[in-house]
Amino acid sequence: MSETDYSNKHVEFEVPEPTPEEQARLDEMYKEMEGLHTLPLWRTIGNLMPNEPTPEAVAHKWDWSQLSKVAEQAGELVPVGRGGERRAIGRCNPGLGGNPYVSPTLWAAIQYLGPGENAPEHRHSQNAFRFVTEGEGVWTVVNGDAVPMKRGDFLITPGWAYHGHHNIATEPMIWIDGLDIPFQHVMDTGFFEYGSEKITDDGTPDYSRMERLWAHPSLRPVSYPGESEFSPIGRFAWEHTDAALNEQLALENEGYPGVVSPGHAAIRYSNPTNGADVMNTVRAEFHRLRPEAQTIPVQEVGSRVFQVFEGTATITIGEKVFELSQGDMTVVPSWQQWHIVAGADGVDLFCFSDHPIFEKLGLARTFTPEGI
Amino acid sequence: MSETDYSNKHVEFEVPEPTPEEQARLDEMYKEMEGLHTLPLWRTIGNLMPNEPTPEAVAHKWDWSQLSKVAEQAGELVPVGRGGERRAIGRCNPGLGGNPYVSPTLWAAIQYLGPGENAPEHRHSQNAFRFVTEGEGVWTVVNGDAVPMKRGDFLITPGWAYHGHHNIATEPMIWIDGLDIPFQHVMDTGFFEYGSEKITDDGTPDYSRMERLWAHPSLRPVSYPGESEFSPIGRFAWEHTDAALNEQLALENEGYPGVVSPGHAAIRYSNPTNGADVMNTVRAEFHRLRPEAQTIPVQEVGSRVFQVFEGTATITIGEKVFELSQGDMTVVPSWQQWHIVAGADGVDLFCFSDHPIFEKLGLARTFTPEGI
Amino acid sequence: MSETDYSNKHVEFEVPEPTPEEQARLDEMYKEMEGLHTLPLWRTIGNLMPNEPTPEAVAHKWDWSQLSKVAEQAGELVPVGRGGERRAIGRCNPGLGGNPYVSPTLWAAIQYLGPGENAPEHRHSQNAFRFVTEGEGVWTVVNGDAVPMKRGDFLITPGWAYHGHHNIATEPMIWIDGLDIPFQHVMDTGFFEYGSEKITDDGTPDYSRMERLWAHPSLRPVSYPGESEFSPIGRFAWEHTDAALNEQLALENEGYPGVVSPGHAAIRYSNPTNGADVMNTVRAEFHRLRPEAQTIPVQEVGSRVFQVFEGTATITIGEKVFELSQGDMTVVPSWQQWHIVAGADGVDLFCFSDHPIFEKLGLARTFTPEGI
């Protein structure tokens, strides 16, 4: 796409100066059109069909210390139970009218579960994941399989899988929830059903059953042939993510390929039955930058969310610059150029995006301004 | 899905009656949350995650006689040219806030081109098609290929193909434009570029070049191997559509399969390189019902638009009933049950939908209440 | 592949001159190996793993006048019926040990059916097609669907479809049968079952039912969604093939793309449900060359068979040159360079190959020596 000149701007559509009589007829016509529930393209094309994406969503940063504090407060004041379902606090992109949409497609909440608390089971067509920023002691039960949640783990709950959470620890636990709620809401595709009030498996195994079956590198159980549209692995344990990133950087040290760009390692969580993203609508990745390393500036169709797992970084999104510390989250709206510079100790970043939607629909585009 | 009980409704989330002091703290917390650009799930879940789709779009009918009249008026009062680009009047679903969206994903306009007029060339990432309700004499030039437009023809302009129109006849011409403008607008995926001011090929051939190469039944030119993500056929001429539908009904008369259901014939326009829909985001079909025949009631994720090509029909959408005559258009919002009953002379209907989007993303569902 | 140096030849493996005692031990070892049903690679690698394919099949031409004469004789002397099943005479590649294999994968027979005769129904896992070189009056009944056979028609009988033939005319009829018999024989994949002794539908319609449903250009019946692994169209009528080829040449005259190379038009019969070949293991095409036009020399993995439908041509295959007249058939073994020069009146050629097998298995290669 690099040859495209995106400076091309919509010109003003100039109707020849109408006479007063013509103007009257025009006014009447536009009024009639409105009455007929229609709108002429020539009066709206600049907004509807811009030269390039002009998202209403804006680049924004949510501070972890503030959010975790208000989550704790909610833990004190608001119970968890049927009806409200989850003590989850969704981020609202300031450009999106107060809706709890981190972008037009994605939901990103902070969820808080106190010691001994249970979040009842339900299922929905929305695809969900959790990323654990701190602590342990919660098991999420997905279709009857008890899945441990520990710091650094990435966990999925694909659409229409029953799931509930329980905290057996003596400490509260906080994690990040990501879903495609805004997409499914705008598209009118959402279904929801209540399940058991109580968790259906109160076991506290070290590994979930689906992990034990599937999380061996490229070894499939013969008993599960074929392709599944989401990953049968429900938990991607931190130990593997960490090891994979370390190997990429070690290979770079040895002079071999593997990193995305100098000092920038990254893995994508994937579906072992087809190598694709873990779920149809959501991509999830983990990025590690060496101290002072930076990513290549890029513009992409679709939105990305980053959360700092450890370390510090500076992210530039369009004209905005945010300083990021542990737990901070930021969103990159569609087609805004972004790049990240790691702080003095490097940075570990969890990342998710809606890119699979646009790749599947032939609408994905990427532009690296420096031609790299 | 038939075993699912969709009567399951969200229960009210009842927080135990707070004391006045607690209430004050709650109020303060909610205010703080708002300040942090967040919103708690437990106060919004009923709206965000309904038990089944609750579209804001409503079932609606646009009357052809009214619309064609206002289009003619526009032909008199508003020129066609650079900036406004097209004399197209988009339908606004009354539930969608005055936007020219026939549904959350689709645009459906009436376009008018006077004798001798030219609509300048441009291209955009939005996928477009035209369906000709009446007349002939216009050629649309797609990537330099002059494509005739005649009554009953279905024509596509896939995303990023340059295209313009010119009318060489002595009569004005009106047709239907369909695009995925709302989807691409909400998703921030749209790109647009101006092309030539004048049409790049002023030929008036009987058939476009891409038709001559590709529109032979399941005979591929060896010079074009592989798969294209949209149909290389730009024009699906009426003569073939009509013949295919007639054969389905004749086979039904002879006692053989082929129709969708009794008295209901239908074809889907497809991509000869992979058998899929003509474009990634839009499905287009043509339906023919015998006199008094009816379609099977169904609920579907996604939205459908019908336009009567000939004959009359009654469509029931949820609780609404519309009488349809030639040229009338109606929209079925997501998950609303619909069925059509043909009038005394039967009915021919052009139909388009956003179903491929949801099939590709694993979000499609269909429910036939009578279990048929 | 053009940068590969295929001149690389296997060197002789030189074992250091053994002493007589060593030789005795070697001899004993080789004998023991044989007794253990083993064979050392170092004594066979040159044959087993050549630098490039060294097919045992040879380029060969079968003369139509001779074959049709012997087919007529068979019509007189040998009845058609259960057990023998078909009056089909298979071509034996002279390099393949007297087996009726035109190549290691393909069978190509001439079939003769006298007036009033019936070939009983059966089905088999082998994929079959017919190409009609002359005449009409036979209907092949495929899964109960009576399919007319006329000069120039291409007809398929995918694996495991019941089929029989009957000739209602007063003249005998001759056509070409192509199957993947050798492939399935060597691979031990073949299944076979008898069906009805008599044809199950003695209708003589102008078009088969599956044609009437499916042979409309890129218009799919809505009642048959999804993908089929073979074409649901059983008959590709000559009128469409002829028209498609004429259009390619007309486009070339007008200066537009479409032909394979100058003066060389070609179509591939395809599966409308996925755009792929008509059957999993067999590709079928029709080629038309203008007078004196020639194809681009090429080497391909897999074997191709050509039969002249009309006109004359010279084909060069490796070092051999054959003059071809109407009805003559020739085979190109794997990786042998071939090209065709049309005679003074041009040439129409039916062609089939096993290329889909190798494309599906990642083993296809093509090399155009002149770099075109």
Added chain:
Amino acid sequence: MSETDYSNKHVEFEVPEPTPEEQARLDEMYKEMEGLHTLPLWRTIGNLMPNEPTPEAVAHKWDWSQLSKVAEQAGELVPVGRGGERRAIGRCNPGLGGNPYVSPTLWAAIQYLGPGENAPEHRHSQNAFRFVTEGEGVWTVVNGDAVPMKRGDFLITPGWAYHGHHNIATEPMIWIDGLDIPFQHVMDTGFFEYGSEKITDDGTPDYSRMERLWAHPSLRPVSYPGESEFSPIGRFAWEHTDAALNEQLALENEGYPGVVSPGHAAIRYSNPTNGADVMNTVRAEFHRLRPEAQTIPVQEVGSRVFQVFEGTATITIGEKVFELSQGDMTVVPSWQQWHIVAGADGVDLFCFSDHPIFEKLGLARTFTPEGI
């Protein structure tokens, strides 16, 4: 397939008793047909198109103690070097005419490399793997990546990857080679090229670079998007295989799904970029049976090879029964019913097959006679 009656047998084709004169004409005709390089179907159909596969390959067992002894002898008497390329001894199925084909598609050799020896680099279109039955100390260098070989490891060398081996240990090492040599030989698809005389990387790392990048459970390096037609992982280390099988049996103990059938655990080595088999033409699996456990009897299109890694078992193939001890290999020809009963200590079996070929071509069939 269970409803199919495979008892259906070809009937004798009975030509009405010819008169002596007719017989003379028939004899003459058959002679003429032969001269024209043709063969009539009615005289060969019973052999060519049997009711079900009648493989020439036979069930057979190769004894490990005998083979390893002869391999050691070869180590003494025959050097490894350019021309012979490998000290590999291929198994010859007794039904396949003395060719080194374990089945019509597969090659299975025992390879021996003495201490300090090098097998020079080359590449070929044939897909290859190694399975290590004993020892360590050899590194195979695949496209410049040094891959360690240890007991229980499964290693692949996909078609056209350069590879050589070197043994740095003080002991000789023996392993199993599997390739699709017979398939590519019969199909005329084979290409071969010499590479470096000496190994291009004499490192002896604990893990190969491609393992370090890719062998993390379902975590893809972001730097390698998309699909590869073979697994980028070159080594599947024993520790993972062993762990995966143990987990399946543990889950069975706990009452959960995962095993293929009672007491029968199995994993399939797969391609992390698409979830498919590691290479296009070869499937590889590892099976573990508890003491006395047995597999479900089955008939399959295509051939399977088993080798005992540890323990003992009895395999029944058609009417033959073989007792298997450590290192013994056996082959199951197409469509022969087989089942395995583990010995008193259970059994670990490496297994490979050509099943992906037939699945890709729509020719796969499976039949479980007991309807299980």
